[in-house]
Amino acid sequence: MTKADVLTNSLIQAKAQPSHPILEISDLTKSYRVGHELRPVLGGISLQVNRGEFVCIVGPSGAGKSTLLRCIAGLLEPSSGSVLLDRQPIHEPPPKLAVVFQDYSRSLMPWLSVAKNVILPLRSRGYSKREQIKRADESLAAVGLTEASSQYPWQLSGGMQQRVAIARALAYEPEALLMDEPFASVDAQTRADLEDLILSVRAAFGMTVLLVTHDIDESVYLADRVVVMAGSPTGVREEITVDLPSPRDQVRTKLLPRFSELRAHVLTLIREDRVNRAM
Amino acid sequence: MALRAPFRRRSLSHRLLMLLAEVAVPTVAIVLWWVLSANSTSLYFPPLSTIMTSFRNIWLFSHFGSDVVPSLENLAAGFAIATTAGIVLGMALGLLPSLADAVAPTVEFMRAVPGVALLPAALLLLGIGPEMKISLIAYGTVWPILLNTIDGVRGVDPVVVDVASSYRIRRQDRFLRIILPAASPQIVAGMRSALSIGITVIIFSEMIGSTNGIGFQILSAQHSFAVADMWAGIVLLGILGYLLNLAFRGLESYLLRWHRGMRQLTRS
Numbered sequence: 001m002t003k004a005d006v007l008t009n010s011l012i013q014a015k016a017q018p019s020h021p022i023l024e025i026s027d028l029t030k031s032y033r034v035g036h037e038l039r040p041v042l043g044g045i046s047l048q049v050n051r052g053e054f055v056c057i058v059g060p061s062g063a064g065k066s067t068l069l070r071c072i073a074g075l076l077e078p079s080s081g082s083v084l085l086d087r088q089p090i091h092e093p094p095p096k097l098a099v100v101f102q103d104y105s106r107s108l109m110p111w112l113s114v115a116k117n118v119i120l121p122l123r124s125r126g127y128s129k130r131e132q133i134k135r136a137d138e139s140l141a142a143v144g145l146t147e148a149s150s151q152y153p154w155q156l157s158g159g160m161q162q163r164v165a166i167a168r169a170l171a172y173e174p175e176a177l178l179m180d181e182p183f184a185s186v187d188a189q190t191r192a193d194l195e196d197l198i199l200s201v202r203a204a205f206g207m208t209v210l211l212v213t214h215d216i217d218e219s220v221y222l223a224d225r226v227v228v229m230a231g232s233p234t235g236v237r238e239e240i241t242v243d244l245p246s247p248r249d250q251v252r253t254k255l256l257p258r259f260s261e262l263r264a265h266v267l268t269l270i271r272e273d274r275v276n277r278a279m
Numbered sequence: 280m281a282l283r284a285p286f287r288r289r290s291l292s293h294r295l296l297m298l299l300a301e302v303a304v305p306t307v308a309i310v311l312w313w314v315l316s317a318n319s320t321s322l323y324f325p326p327l328s329t330i331m332t333s334f335r336n337i338w339l340f341s342h343f344g345s346d347v348v349p350s351l352e353n354l355a356a357g358f359a360i361a362t363t364a365g366i367v368l369g370m371a372l373g374l375l376p377s378l379a380d381a382v383a384p385t386v387e388f389m390r391a392v393p394g395v396a397l398l399p400a401a402l403l404l405l406g407i408g409p410e411m412k413i414s415l416i417a418y419g420t421v422w423p424i425l426l427n428t429i430d431g432v433r434g435v436d437p438v439v440v441d442v443a444s445s446y447r448i449r450r451q452d453r454f455l456r457i458i459l460p461a462a463s464p465q466i467v468a469g470m471r472s473a474l475s476i477g478i479t480v481i482i483f484s485e486m487i488g489s490t491n492g493i494g495f496q497i498l499s500a501q502h503s504f505a506v507a508d509m510w511a512g513i514v515l516l517g518i519l520g521y522l523l524n525l526a527f528r529g530l531e532s533y534l535l536r537w538h539r540g541m542r543q544l545t546r547s
Contacts, residue, residue: 070441073445074444074445075441075444075445092444093444093445093446093447095447097445098445098446099441099442099445099446101438101441101442103438106436106438106439107438107439107441107442109439109456109457109460109461110537110538110541111460111461111463111537111538112456112460120446120448120452120456121446121447121448123448123449123452124446124447124448124449124452152537152540152541154537154540154541154544155540155544168446172446
């Protein structure tokens, strides 16, 4: 064996991961109390996410997508059913998960500089000061924000603010990244840039990503698998494997006939649901 | 940017004008006072020049150490106690809504009793020493700080709370780096109203139950018909109040620089 082979082998070994899904959601329900009434939002969601997979959850507004994400993140206790991360049940936010919230202007601390926003979660992890700064610098560099590190988040554009939130998640070194409509509040061009950023970051860090969106194009463009949520209370309507070539490209991928087919399919499922709800 | 430049220039000249007016108005008032009172023979309104002579004789510097410094020390101590207690209790009550509801009527009742109304009781219990004044100031000033802290803590954005829990941010950072700064604009506003209450309480407590202090000097000057001395003390109070407010504004613009910057950005 050459040195290179040894290195490759050891890399493969290091990368060898257990084969069970990183995330297993079984028969999860969630009801909210509205007055004296118990209103079900999620009605028995079962879903598995494999290690390294990019899964998009798509569904109409008000379908409980964010509720599902909050249950997975450990921010909300489900009414019944279970969420397992690495076979461990989730009852509180687990250390292996990082969340990127939709509203960047509210999820970043306006009194802290960009770098300090990224460092804040690291302080609770017992890293040395130098280690904290190093990690923050690296993850800010990964999202192209080295220059902005000493600024306040509100001095940056919306797209840059969401990149700070992504850098904060990356510095946290999660095994899985949960994103709740992360690009819903930015303009179309910024949105495309952020979509590509998250694809490249995911490729570089080999992370599992679970992203919630109401944008069908976005879900098909980003995901390895699209999970369509529909019905009332909401269930998984269909899971669609996205067999589009990687790496994706905003122009070329979206010109592929297969892209149009997949997007039309998802759109039809969601349309049907809307008709059913109206009736 | 080209469009905004003239606006900025106008706002700069506008600001210069405002600064000029800020200096001009008191200057004109003082000159008027000086001129109009120059030949006054009234016992109650002596000429400003006489008042200024008393001011110099009394407050620069013979009574500075014996009366001004103790007043300011007591004010600082009472205000510091009120700020600490108000913030600590306010954080606790803001984070525990059921506890806050339980003590709300009590707090409202105690707040409704003006600090100065407790002076007779404080005199009985604590005498006329600094402890009495410090306690009275702390009591009088704690309420706006406490209530504003509770409001500020309750108003913390739930998204920020989600971030804190999903990133497992440790307790001390949650308190000191998230909740406290998030509530700080309201806390500082509470401290500002507390400061003016504090000045009232210290002067009043010195007038009634003290053997030194600015308030004591003003009232004893009045008792001995040293009217110019009395006015000199009142002038001193005005100057001190102004300087304290200035110092507080400096502290505020340092502590809340992020808040001001953010607001200016959203307004433009």
